[in-house]
Amino acid sequence: xxxxxSVRCRCPxxxxxxxxxxxxxxxxxxxxxxxxxxxxxxxxEALGHxxxxxxxxGPDLALLLQLDQPDAFEMAQVRSLLNDLVELGFAEYALA
Numbered sequence: 001x002x003x004x005x006s007v008r009c010r011c012p013x014x015x016x017x018x019x020x021x022x023x024x025x026x027x028x029x030x031x032x033x034x035x036x037x038x039x040x041x042x043x044x045e046a047l048g049h050x051x052x053x054x055x056x057x058g059p060d061l062a063l064l065l066q067l068d069q070p071d072a073f074e075m076a077q078v079r080s081l082l083n084d085l086v087e088l089g090f091a092e093y094a095l096a
Contacts, residue, residue, distance in 0.1 A: 007057060007078075008057040008094045008095070009055060009056060009082045009091040009093055010055035010056075010091065010094040011090060012091075017029070017047075017051060018031070019048055021044060025040055025041055025044060026039045026041060026043070026044020028044070028047065046082070049065075050090070050091055055094040058082065061078050
């Protein structure tokens with residue numbers, strides 16, 4: 001996939017997911033199968049941004065997560081967040 005700047009994801013099932021935020025995390029209800037998933041606050045926030053936006057790349061998500069001028073380490077973390085959401089089935093890689 002290249003560096004963290006090239007990763008672009010989208011949430012194809014945005015209308016099937018319901019998020020509820022708590023102080024220590026986010027619970028996601030998946031209407032497709034009735035399952036519940038507990039996410040860390042930052043992963044839940046990232047998913048919320050993907051649900052609200054058509055698709056996001058690493059720098060777009062970094063800005064929404066309020067990372068001003070993210071360095072290479074922070075961009076690697078953003079890429080990891082996006083990869084985690086893809087692995088959970090909440091997001092998919094999108095064409096740039």
